[in-house]
Amino acid sequence: MQYGFKDAIAKVGIIKFVSDLFWIGMFYHLYNQIATNTLERVAPLTHAVGNVLKRVFVIGFSIVVFGNTISTQTGIGTAIAIAGVAIYSFIKARIEQDKRV
Missing domain, CATH: 1.20.58 (Methane Monooxygenase Hydroxylase; Chain G, domain 1)
Structure with missing residues (x-):
């Protein structure tokens, strides 16, 4: 996994890598919130x-x-x-x- 991170950072740069990681986490969190709220209502x-x-x-x-x-x-x-x-x-x-x- 360490080499994967290094390769990804080398390819896109640290700022894009961290930004993409943040947005992936944010969208996954929102997806889970929506799924939980939906399950409570249906x-x-x-x-x-x-x-x-x-x-x-x-x-x-x-x-x-x-x-x-x-x-x-x-x-x-x-x-x-x-x-x-x-x-x-x-x-x-x-x-x-x-x-x-």
Whole structure:
């Protein structure tokens, strides 16, 4: 990890590196705040569906914006991963909802 930091600082400079690190931390913190506040206001199942849709959006965004190519194997793997997360989220949310009732 030490060499990764040194290489990144050498590539972009210390000011940009620290600035990017700050903004990444800030946006991740805000994401967690929004997710927590959302979970307090909606049903667990709704939150689970939103979480799965977020993952689909991130994958689609990376394909469109960064030009990532998807091979057949990668597409199948991504579909299996998203389906697994969706099924797990739905089951977990249903269990939590049943505990409340």
